[in-house]
Amino acid sequence: xxxxxxxxxxxxxxxxxxxxxxxxxxxxxxxxxxxxxxxxxxxxxxxxxxxxxxxxxxxxxxxxxxxxxxxxxxxxxxxxxxxxxxxxxxxxxxxxxxxxxxxxxxxxxxxxxxxxxxxxxxxxxxxxxxxxxxxxxxxxxxxxxxxxxxxxxxxxxxxxxxxxxxxxxxxxxxxxxxxxxxxxxxxxxxxxxxxxxxxxxxxxxxxxxxxxxxxxxxxxxxxxxxxxxxxxxxxxxxxxxxxxxxxxxxxxxxxxxxxxxxxxxxxxxxxxxxxxxxxxxxxxxxxxxxxxxxxxxxxxxxxxxxxxxxxxxxxxxxxxxxxxxxxxxxxxxxxxxxxxxxxxxxxxxxxxxxxxxxxxxxxxxxxxxxxxxxxxxxxxxxxxxxxxxxxxxxxxxxxxxxxxxxxxxxxxxxxxxxxxxxxxxxxxxxxxxxxxxxxxxxxxxxxxxxxxxxxxxxxxxxxxxxxxxxxxxxxxxxxxxxxx
Amino acid sequence: xxxxxxxxxxxxxxxxxxxxxxxxxxxxxxxxxxxxxxxxxxxxxxxxxxxxxxxxxxxxxxxxxxxxxxxxxxxxxxxxxxxxxxxxxxxxxxxxxxxxxxxxxxxxxxxxxxxxxxxxxxxxxxxxxxxxxxxxxxxxxxx
Numbered sequence: 001x002x003x004x005x006x007x008x009x010x011x012x013x014x015x016x017x018x019x020x021x022x023x024x025x026x027x028x029x030x031x032x033x034x035x036x037x038x039x040x041x042x043x044x045x046x047x048x049x050x051x052x053x054x055x056x057x058x059x060x061x062x063x064x065x066x067x068x069x070x071x072x073x074x075x076x077x078x079x080x081x082x083x084x085x086x087x088x089x090x091x092x093x094x095x096x097x098x099x100x101x102x103x104x105x106x107x108x109x110x111x112x113x114x115x116x117x118x119x120x121x122x123x124x125x126x127x128x129x130x131x132x133x134x135x136x137x138x139x140x141x142x143x144x145x146x147x148x149x150x151x152x153x154x155x156x157x158x159x160x161x162x163x164x165x166x167x168x169x170x171x172x173x174x175x176x177x178x179x180x181x182x183x184x185x186x187x188x189x190x191x192x193x194x195x196x197x198x199x200x201x202x203x204x205x206x207x208x209x210x211x212x213x214x215x216x217x218x219x220x221x222x223x224x225x226x227x228x229x230x231x232x233x234x235x236x237x238x239x240x241x242x243x244x245x246x247x248x249x250x251x252x253x254x255x256x257x258x259x260x261x262x263x264x265x266x267x268x269x270x271x272x273x274x275x276x277x278x279x280x281x282x283x284x285x286x287x288x289x290x291x292x293x294x295x296x297x298x299x300x301x302x303x304x305x306x307x308x309x310x311x312x313x314x315x316x317x318x319x320x321x322x323x324x325x326x327x328x329x330x331x332x333x334x335x336x337x338x339x340x341x342x343x344x345x346x347x348x349x350x351x352x353x354x355x356x357x358x359x360x361x362x363x364x365x366x367x368x369x370x371x372x373x374x375x376x377x378x379x380x381x382x383x384x385x386x387x388x389x390x391x392x393x394x395x396x397x398x399x400x401x402x403x404x405x406x407x408x409x410x411x412x413x414x415x416x417x418x419x420x421x422x423x424x425x426x427x428x429x430x431x432x433x434x435x436x437x438x439x440x441x442x443x444x445x446x447x448x449x450x451x452x453x454x455x456x457x458x459x460x461x462x463x464x465x466x467x468x469x470x471x472x473x474x475x476x477x478x479x480x481x482x483x484x
Numbered sequence: 485x486x487x488x489x490x491x492x493x494x495x496x497x498x499x500x501x502x503x504x505x506x507x508x509x510x511x512x513x514x515x516x517x518x519x520x521x522x523x524x525x526x527x528x529x530x531x532x533x534x535x536x537x538x539x540x541x542x543x544x545x546x547x548x549x550x551x552x553x554x555x556x557x558x559x560x561x562x563x564x565x566x567x568x569x570x571x572x573x574x575x576x577x578x579x580x581x582x583x584x585x586x587x588x589x590x591x592x593x594x595x596x597x598x599x600x601x602x603x604x605x606x607x608x609x610x611x612x613x614x615x616x617x618x619x620x621x622x623x624x625x626x627x
Contacts, residue, residue: 423576424576430563
């Protein structure tokens with residue numbers, strides 16, 4: 001059966017988006033100025049011509065768009081002069097995402113994003129707008145199986161995840177460019193007013209530390225709040241639905257997103273814990289789906305916050321590789337190996353003390369600021385040391401048909417599960433010291449667009465080689481290498 | 485199991501490259517107006533590193549390189565101070581790429597890159613015949 005879909009008229013705005021700040025808004029400003037001054041300039045006429053051409057092109061492109069489904073084949077046709085026709089087998093699709101912002105909800109439209117493994121990272125392969133009814137029909141044709149079970153996560157759990165995964169840096173990335181754009185557009189010194197506001201607030205607090213510390217702390221806290229709010233609103237109303245073959249993840253408040261993918265398209269699963277989640281004994285479950293999402297990451301959160309045992313019990317039915325049996329490789333439990341794990345925190349501690357002492361000696365007027373910075377660095381060092389100890393106590397690698405690895409990833413802890421066939425690369429590294437002690441480090445990289453990776457350190461080399469030989473049938477290679 | 489060994493001419497090629505780099509660096513420091521003592525110290529360090537690379541590191545590195553192709557995977561071991569073993573299943577390989585510099589062309593050598601999603605493995609200069617044979621084994625098309 002052949003089905004043809006046309007674009008929703010709102011898609012015109014998608015085509016106009018790149019011209020918004022460079023052409024449309026300057027034209028609107030110029031138009032307002034013309035109506036107030038009644039003075040026609042050549043620049044305004046040129047702008048008007050350019051805007052007309054851009055709008056007409058967008059309308060024609062929108063009319064020309066076609067999405068055709070026929071015999072398990074998806075055809076996407078775009079362009080007028082330069083016609084592009086893309087044909088994708090439905091079985092080769094990685095995921096489909098639908099998104100509805102308030103404007104879409106008002107006009108009953110939905111943005112659809114189609115992803116495949118061949119796509120460019122950080123960009124969805126195809127993006128278009130359809131009527132909501134048609135978007136739902138499209139999803140029911142591509143993922144026809146019915147929903148078996150549904151899990152809904154409370155706002156509290158989402159808030160825990162948002163609090164634990166938000167960072168001041170993300171907040172700054174979000175609000176600084178937006179504020180600058182608005183300030184440029186409106187022509188008001190918003191940034192200056194904000195700076196004065198921050199100064200006013202912080203001048204009311206008198207602490208042992210210099211005023212700059214208060215300013216920086218306030219900016220960091222504000223940025224963290226922005227990041228938290230963004231993450232919370234993005235993940236609120238979190239629902240996961242399971243079908244026989246499909247998984248659908250739904251979330252969002254103002255902008256509602258729904259992502260569909262087949263279970264077989266899941267490359268690997270990650271159970272992660274940020275330092276804050278570690279305090280609360282909670283974990284986040286993420287799945288990595290090939291060619292997924294239009295954002296930086298190709299990981300989809302499936303459980304925002306939950307207990308590890310419960311996560312494993314709930315999901316092992318859907319992902320058989322989430323269970324692991326057999327021999328697990330772990331770092332040897334002896335003081336020398338433990339010291340190896342604590343070597344870098346020790347080096348960083350010495351470097352930090354040296355840097356603090358030298359800077360306090362060279363810049364005595366900034367001693368209080370140096371004290372503050374040293375306390376902050378010390379806090380990070382404590383978290384890092386705890387993570388290294390976690391790696392010593394819990395670091396493990398299990399090879400076989402289902403692969404499992406547990407270690408740390410920066411300041412977070414990570415458990416990675418995947419089928420053997422999804423392993424992209426295994427790298428064994430041995431430093432001179434490792435050769436002396438008969439140990440090695442193994443880095444496992446999953447073959448996906450995200451290339452999730454995990455490194456397990458200081459495993460016994462002989463045991464690791466034996467396990468690798470058994471899993472990948474490499475006896476011949478390692479035997480001849482030893483002989484050599 | 486099929487094992488590929490890096491040919492001796494690869495060592496000659498890399499020795500030539502190191503000598504060329506040494507001459508270029510010495511030339512740069514010769515042109516820059518530096519005090520005589522500073523130039524002598526820098527030149528000595530460069531010459532020492534060059535000799536070290538030519539007569540100790542490169543022969544050891546080339547000797548340590550071992551490329552083996554099994555049924556379904558390629559295993560590469562290399563490294564002098566830090567020993568690395570890479571295991572890559574064929575099924576995850578997307579494409580292969582060979583790179584040949586004019587100097588390498590004179591020796592009939594090329595570098596091979598094996599590309600999987602988001603990471604790649606490189607194999608130091610091998611003879612063109614070996615590379616063709618390796619690519620055929622991997623089943624990722626021609627050069």
